[in-house]
Amino acid sequence: MSGSGNDARDPVAEFDGVSFGYGGTPVIEDVSFAIERGEFLGLVGPNGSGKSTLVRLLLGLVRPDAGSVRLFGESAHVAETGTRVGYVAQTAASSGRKMPVTVREVVRMGRYPHVPHGRFRSEDRAAVDDALATVGVADLERRRLGELSGGQRQRVFIARALATEAEILVLDEPTVGVDANSREAFFDLLASLNREGMAIVLVEHDIGVVTTYATRVACLNRKLYFHGDADRFTESDALTRAYGANQRVVHHDHD
Ligand code: ADP
Numbered sequence: 001m002s003g004s005g006n007d008a009r010d011p012v013a014e015f016d017g018v019s020f021g022y023g024g025t026p027v028i029e030d031v032s033f034a035i036e037r038g039e040f041l042g043l044v045g046p047n048g049s050g051k052s053t054l055v056r057l058l059l060g061l062v063r064p065d066a067g068s069v070r071l072f073g074e075s076a077h078v079a080e081t082g083t084r085v086g087y088v089a090q091t092a093a094s095s096g097r098k099m100p101v102t103v104r105e106v107v108r109m110g111r112y113p114h115v116p117h118g119r120f121r122s123e124d125r126a127a128v129d130d131a132l133a134t135v136g137v138a139d140l141e142r143r144r145l146g147e148l149s150g151g152q153r154q155r156v157f158i159a160r161a162l163a164t165e166a167e168i169l170v171l172d173e174p175t176v177g178v179d180a181n182s183r184e185a186f187f188d189l190l191a192s193l194n195r196e197g198m199a200i201v202l203v204e205h206d207i208g209v210v211t212t213y214a215t216r217v218a219c220l221n222r223k224l225y226f227h228g229d230a231d232r233f234t235e236s237d238a239l240t241r242a243y244g245a246n247q248r249v250v251h252h253d254h255d
Contacts, residue, residue, distance in 0.1 A: 010073040011036050012168050012199045013058055017067035020057060026065070026222065027053050033218055033227040035168070035201060040194040042214030042230065043203045046243050049221040051203045055172055058201070059087060072167075083113045086161020088154060090173040103148070103156050104141040107131050110160035131162035135189060151175070151182030155189065168199040187213045207239065 011034040020028040027050045035041055045051050056062045057069045060076035069076040072084060099106075110131070111124050132138040135155040145153060154174050161169055169190070175183040191213050194200050204210050210217060210230070217233040219226040219242045226238030233239070 012039070012072065013076070014070040015054075015057070015067070016070070018057060018064045018069055019066040020053060020062065020064050028057065028064075028220075029223050030067070031220070031224045032067070033224060035199060037167075037199055038194070038197050040191070040200045040213065040215045041202070042210030042217045043201060043220065044205070044207055044210050044217065044239075044242075045220035045225075047205075049242070051220055052172055054220060055087075055170055055201070055203060058170065059085065083164050084167045086158070086164060086166030086169045088157045088161070088169065088171040088174050090176050099145050101145055102141065103137055103143055103145065103159075104128065104132065106145060106156050107141075107159045107163050110163035113164060127165075128163050131159040134162055134193075135159045149179075149182065151178040151186055154178065154186060158189070158193075162193075166198075168201065169193065170201045172203045173205060174202070183209075 013035040015031050015033050018028055018031045019026050031054070043051050043054065053062070057064060058071065058076060060069070060071060060079060060081065063077050071079045071081050107128050108120070111120070111128055112118070114127070115121070115124050129138070132141055135158050137152060137155050137159060140148065140152060140156075145156065148156065158169065171190070175186055178186065187209055190200055190202065194215075200214075202210070202214060211234050214230050216228065217226060217230050218224060219233065219238045221242040225242035226233055226236055
């Protein structure tokens with residue numbers, strides 16, 4: 001069954017000798033690492049270090065100039081991963097303000113790939129109910145997206161990915177514009193989804209969040225300065241090396 005992309009032992013994703021540039025100089029250089037099932041990976045690095053680009057490579061939106069990116073065992077840019085990857089963009093907290101749709105409708109949209117001829121069955125309604133409940137927005141289901149806070153909107157987008165039965169959540173600085181209390185609750189939600197088996201990739205500028213919540217860390221600045229367990233990252237000098245002496249490192253305590 002080689003190439004089927006469905007082997008449960010495959011890592012979720014694999015970067016192998018990946019380099020990429022937007023035309024000229026590489027912004028990603030010779031990066032190799034894997035994301036295993038059930039892993040919570042925190043991706044850190046200074047501004048402009050290539051984190052969002054790495055996410056684009058992971059999602060198959062751009063192709064590497066050298067090396068390969070595999071997602072569920074297939075080349076990321078050809079893999080049919082629409083239902084297996086849930087992507088929450090940095091702008092998700094502020095986007096959708098003007099969309100005249102309710103919370104439930106957004107989450108229902110996530111279910112469409114599983115619904116034959118658009119006809120929702122009781123199991124599809126149950127999947128939507130479950131997703132709304134899991135992220136804690138069931139009581140908001142009739143509210144319009146525009147009436148929610150940034151943190152609540154982010155939860156709705158996660159619920160949509162859960163309704164789709166995504167196997168990995170990819171979040172690019174999801175709490176930009178979200179207040180401090182909601183941020184913490186949001187990361188707690190990610191940790192609990194991860195405990196249930198969801199693989200998570202979180203791009204996050206707050207190192208404290210990453211070392212508190214992620215189980216694995218990838219530290220990037222064009223090249224990969226560190227990849228391994230979060231505990232080992234804290235003890236290593238990778239952060240200083242990747243950020244350089246003059247970079248401001250955001251590091252709040254999250255006890
Ligand atoms: P990060 O997410 O770590 O801030 P990015 O991946 O967004 O970093 O950017 C890495 C580098 O690539 C930066 O120098 C950025 O200016 C450049 N870059 C990002 N997107 C594009 C693009 N669409 N076209 C050209 N250059 C880009």
